[in-house]
Amino acid sequence: MSIKNAAAIVGVGDVELEKGKVKDGQSVLQIQAIAAKRALEDAGLTKDDVDGIFVAGLWGLPGVGSFPSVILSEYLGIQPRYTDSTQIGGSAFEAHVGHAAAAIQAGLCEVALILYGSTQRSEKSRSLAGRPPVLTAQYETPFGLPSPAGSYAMAANRHMHQYGTKPEHLAEIAVATRKWAQLNPQATLRDPLSIDDVLNSPMITDPLHLLDCCLVTDGAGALVIVSAERAKDCRKKPVWVLGQGESHSHWSIQAMPDLTVTSAAQSGKTAFEMAGVTHDEIDVVQIYDSFTITVLLTLESLGFCKPGEGGDFISNQRTAPGGDFPMNTNGGGLSYAHPGMYGIFLLIEAVRQLRGECGERQVKDAKISLVNGTGGTLSSTSVVILGRD
Amino acid sequence: MAELKKPLPIPDGDSHVFWQGCKENKLLIQKCNDCSKHIFYPRILCPHCFSEKVEWVESTGKGKIYSYTIARRGGGPAFKDDAPYAVALIELDEGVRMFSNIINIDVEKVKCDLPVEVVFEEQEDFILPKFQPIFN
Numbered sequence: 001m002s003i004k005n006a007a008a009i010v011g012v013g014d015v016e017l018e019k020g021k022v023k024d025g026q027s028v029l030q031i032q033a034i035a036a037k038r039a040l041e042d043a044g045l046t047k048d049d050v051d052g053i054f055v056a057g058l059w060g061l062p063g064v065g066s067f068p069s070v071i072l073s074e075y076l077g078i079q080p081r082y083t084d085s086t087q088i089g090g091s092a093f094e095a096h097v098g099h100a101a102a103a104i105q106a107g108l109c110e111v112a113l114i115l116y117g118s119t120q121r122s123e124k125s126r127s128l129a130g131r132p133p134v135l136t137a138q139y140e141t142p143f144g145l146p147s148p149a150g151s152y153a154m155a156a157n158r159h160m161h162q163y164g165t166k167p168e169h170l171a172e173i174a175v176a177t178r179k180w181a182q183l184n185p186q187a188t189l190r191d192p193l194s195i196d197d198v199l200n201s202p203m204i205t206d207p208l209h210l211l212d213c214c215l216v217t218d219g220a221g222a223l224v225i226v227s228a229e230r231a232k233d234c235r236k237k238p239v240w241v242l243g244q245g246e247s248h249s250h251w252s253i254q255a256m257p258d259l260t261v262t263s264a265a266q267s268g269k270t271a272f273e274m275a276g277v278t279h280d281e282i283d284v285v286q287i288y289d290s291f292t293i294t295v296l297l298t299l300e301s302l303g304f305c306k307p308g309e310g311g312d313f314i315s316n317q318r319t320a321p322g323g324d325f326p327m328n329t330n331g332g333g334l335s336y337a338h339p340g341m342y343g344i345f346l347l348i349e350a351v352r353q354l355r356g357e358c359g360e361r362q363v364k365d366a367k368i369s370l371v372n373g374t375g376g377t378l379s380s381t382s383v384v385i386l387g388r389d
Numbered sequence: 390m391a392e393l394k395k396p397l398p399i400p401d402g403d404s405h406v407f408w409q410g411c412k413e414n415k416l417l418i419q420k421c422n423d424c425s426k427h428i429f430y431p432r433i434l435c436p437h438c439f440s441e442k443v444e445w446v447e448s449t450g451k452g453k454i455y456s457y458t459i460a461r462r463g464g465g466p467a468f469k470d471d472a473p474y475a476v477a478l479i480e481l482d483e484g485v486r487m488f489s490n491i492i493n494i495d496v497e498k499v500k501c502d503l504p505v506e507v508v509f510e511e512q513e514d515f516i517l518p519k520f521q522p523i524f525n
Contacts, residue, residue, distance in 0.1 A: 127465055127466070128460075128462060128463065128464050128465055129464060129465025129466070129467075130396070130464050130465065132396065132399075133396040133397060133398050133399055134399045134401070135401065136430060138398035138399055138400070138401075138404060139398070139404075139429075139430045139487065139488055140488050141396045141464075142395065142396055142397055142398055142512075142515075142517055143464075143476050143488050143489055143490050143517075144395070144460060144463060144464040144465070144467075144468035144471065144474065144476060144490070145458070145460070145464050145476045145488060146458070146460050146462065146463070146464040146465075146476075147464060147465075150458045150460060150464060150476055153458035154456040154457060154458050154476075154477075154478060155456070157456045157457060157458060157501060158455065158456040158501060161456070161500075161501035161502070202461070203459075203461045204461060204462060205458045205459065205460050205461060205462070206458050206459040206461070207458075208458075252488075253478070254430070254478060254486055254487065254488055255486075259455070259456055259478075
């Protein structure tokens with residue numbers, strides 16, 4: 001069973017940030033409401049058209065359960081007939097796209113709204129501390145592993161050990177991504193960046209430097225996905241869901257079968273087969289860049305290059321503006337924004353690229369885009385392949 | 390200023406035998422009596438074949454570093470004063486991996502595949518399994 005062409009993304013919305021923070025101390029509910037309204041206006045639809053709601057949040061009311069999807073629906077005045085709060089970390093939104101397309105194909109809803117928001121930067125709620133040492137975290141937290149960076153660092157060290165990958169390779173990714181950010185007025189960091197700048201930035205957890213790590217910002221995003229029938233009447237041209245796959249291989253990095261291969265090997269295969277496209281047909285890619293190593297492992301796991309060849313693949317600024325492999329064209333989690341879970345912003349950028357709305361950073365004639373989300377500690381992945389008519 | 394306490398394991402139905410083993414300087418892992426595979430962390434059933442015939446066995450406590458990182462800032466405020474320190478995934482000779490710290494070594498010399506052995510270290514009322522290089 002395939003969901004190919006069953007549904008299209010017709011609306012996207014986000015909010016402006018100032019130095020990585022939302023304006024005027026806005027709350028996590030306010031920014032999601034603004035993003036939702038913008039996405040619906042983008043689509044030429046109203047709140048009353050929405051009959052499916054998809055929310056994964058890190059926020060919630062203190063107490064039993066967190067219920068972000070239910071709380072947010074109440075705040076927006078939406079009573080859905082289809083509801084999905086799949087929470088698998090930063091890849092949740094790519095999973096939501098697949099789930100929404102499947103629900104639409106099954107006739108369970110027609111207009112799906114996917115939402116995310118975070119005010120983690122304003123709240124100063126992030127640190128490198130691990131989770132409380134209960135259940136499976138009792139075998140991890142007592143040893144002081146920086147969370148989550150330390151797990152990604154372990155994957156990087158293993159890749160370097162097995163394949164001879166260098167810190168310079170990882171720095172290439174940060175530098176190329178910054179060049180895209182310099183073309184995006186909404187990006188948080190836009191100053192020029194060199195390989196040496198990355199290598200000379202403070203070491204956080206070997207071999208990851210500060211500039212190998214994503215930003216910690218606020219942010220909110222929204223997507224509207226509708227049936228093929230409803231897409232005909234929308235304001236913007238449809239961006240079709242051609243394929244989607246999802247998987248998770250572990251929670252703790254201790255249980256990751258091979259630290260150099262993510263479950264994108266599976267979720268990507270599913271998405272490519274469903275879409276019926278080849279790697280060569282992808283015009284622009286959006287790869288989750290929680291850390292530089294995340295990108296390198298994902299490119300290999302997706303099959304853009306062979307295992308161990310990721311370093312060579314991204315060398316010589318191949319993924320930068322003007323390179324032959326345009327990637328993370330909004331400036332990514334490394335330089336644009338990273339509000340805790342970033343997956344929805346990869347999708348928003350892919351849609352804008354396929355619509356030709358990206359101004360200076362527009363990839364010429366982009367017709368097909370691959371979006372990969374990664375969550376947890378390389379734990380979950382979901383891949384979406386999008387295309388325009 | 391009160392010293393920040395490091396997080397200590399909160400034992401449960403899966404783990405109390407493991408932590409008690411550490412108190413007796415034994416590194417206990419599980420073995421499945423149906424598929425013969427070793428298991429860590431401890432579980433009520435085998436994640437390989439779903440058998441409930443899992444039993445505790447004592448590990449040799451020897452293995453090698455599968456991967457590692459050097460925490461330069463510490464994993465939260467309680468670990469800040471210890472930085473830099475090494476956190477590693479140790480692959481035991483039985484084939485399972487576990488987190489620990491590599492001690493009794495210059496952290497700059499920690500590397501993948503380094504042979505290590507368990508050494509039990511007291512922390513408040515707990516005994517944590519740490520690992521040190523095997524010196525020939």
